[in-house]
Amino acid sequence: MGLEIYTSKVYEAVKWAQKFSLFQYPFVTACCGMEFMSSAAPKYDLARFGAEFPRFSPRQADLLVVVGTITERQAPALRRIYEQMVEPKWVMAFGVCASTGGFYQNYSTVPGCDQIIPVDVYIPGCPPRPEQVLDGLYLLQQRIQAGEGHNQIILKAEKGYDVPLAAIRPLPPRPSETVETAGGKLLDTGKTT
Amino acid sequence: MAKIILERLAAAFTGGEIEQIGTQHGNEWARVRRADWKRVAQFLRDDPTTLMDFASDLTAVDRLTHEPRFDVVLHLYSTVKKHRVRLYGGVPEGECAIDSIVDVWPGMNWFEREAYDLYGVRFTGHPDLRRILMYPEFVGHPLRKDYPKEKRQPLVRRSGLPGTLE
Numbered sequence: 365m366g367l368e369i370y371t372s373k374v375y376e377a378v379k380w381a382q383k384f385s386l387f388q389y390p391f392v393t394a395c396c397g398m399e400f401m402s403s404a405a406p407k408y409d410l411a412r413f414g415a416e417f418p419r420f421s422p423r424q425a426d427l428l429v430v431v432g433t434i435t436e437r438q439a440p441a442l443r444r445i446y447e448q449m450v451e452p453k454w455v456m457a458f459g460v461c462a463s464t465g466g467f468y469q470n471y472s473t474v475p476g477c478d479q480i481i482p483v484d485v486y487i488p489g490c491p492p493r494p495e496q497v498l499d500g501l502y503l504l505q506q507r508i509q510a511g512e513g514h515n516q517i518i519l520k521a522e523k524g525y526d527v528p529l530a531a532i533r534p535l536p537p538r539p540s541e542t543v544e545t546a547g548g549k550l551l552d553t554g555k556t557t
Numbered sequence: 558m559a560k561i562i563l564e565r566l567a568a569a570f571t572g573g574e575i576e577q578i579g580t581q582h583g584n585e586w587a588r589v590r591r592a593d594w595k596r597v598a599q600f601l602r603d604d605p606t607t608l609m610d611f612a613s614d615l616t617a618v619d620r621l622t623h624e625p626r627f628d629v630v631l632h633l634y635s636t637v638k639k640h641r642v643r644l645y646g647g648v649p650e651g652e653c654a655i656d657s658i659v660d661v662w663p664g665m666n667w668f669e670r671e672a673y674d675l676y677g678v679r680f681t682g683h684p685d686l687r688r689i690l691m692y693p694e695f696v697g698h699p700l701r702k703d704y705p706k707e708k709r710q711p712l713v714r715r716s717g718l719p720g721t722l723e
Binding site for chain 2: 436440443469470471475479482
């Protein structure tokens with residue numbers, strides 16, 4: 365029972381760490397990018413909330429920020445970038461075009477990037493003001509802490525955990541703390557120095 | 558302002574190549590017979606009086622109920638003479654093609670590809686007539702008046718969307 369209480373606290377701590385260390389991949393396609401720059405620049409400063417580094421490789425990012433209109437032609441590229449990101453991952457639809465297609469109600473525009481990939485937080489606005497972006501980021505952080513991100517839910521359902529394995533896996537016993545038994549197996553003595 | 562261009566055209570082409578001329582808001586335009594489209598363009602570029610060395614735009618217009626259905630519109634400008642003119646070439650739906658003028662102004666390459674992509678007007682003699690904005694899998698020409706404007710042709714979609722089948 366003691367172990368259970370201990371690991372649940374690690375879960376909370378890991379999620380706390382995750383929500384304040386989001387590495388974002390800005391998928392910038394349109395004019396919303398200007399407002400994204402404003403949000404990331406020192407005046408509004410997304411870095412205050414831990415979303416410090418834009419990473420321009422999806423393999424190094426855990427937050428995909430879809431900024432701007434997604435066309436049908438771009439959709440396969442967006443899907444592939446999402447698939448390349450490591451788990452757990454989150455997606456933010458930045459602006460009304462990424463959320464719903466906006467006023468582009470036509471043959472070429474995807475009516476919202478949630479037609480292609482799952483989305484955690486939608487930020488309305490054309491473009492959204494930086495305060496809305498900060499609000500959206502704050503909302504996302506609350507969801508991460510609550511374990512309600514889409515990928516967290518999937519991981520929990522499929523694998524039983526939603527934080528990286530390394531954080532919850534018990535450490536292997538250290539040689540100094542083991543004794544050799546007659547059967548040749550190593551056993552933990554349970555000693556802590 | 559650029560009346561001299563229309564006068565030159567009228568003097569040089571007397572065999573019915575220029576179907577109609579006019580002036581609107583101070584800009585001159587001429588409607589060119591489809592078969593002579595490239596020849597007229599070449600003339601306007603090379604003639605020392607007109608010297609239209611810069612083709613600033615080429616596009617098409619779908620006038621669904623009119624005959625011919627499509628107009629190819631070419632905007633020309635002379636950086637030397639500082640005058641401009643607009644040319645129309647009518648293209649019927651049945652034989653939806655007109656001569657390419659890439660040989661005259663190489664910059665018209667992508668403009669013609671765009672007009673082909675969105676309106677389906679083929680440019681004979683174009684070196685590389687492929688779609689330029691829409692993807693190769695797209696069927697039809699979206700800016701035609703009879704294309705339903707919200708008819709999407711998705712390349713990817715999530716499975717299990719609300720209201721969709723897996």
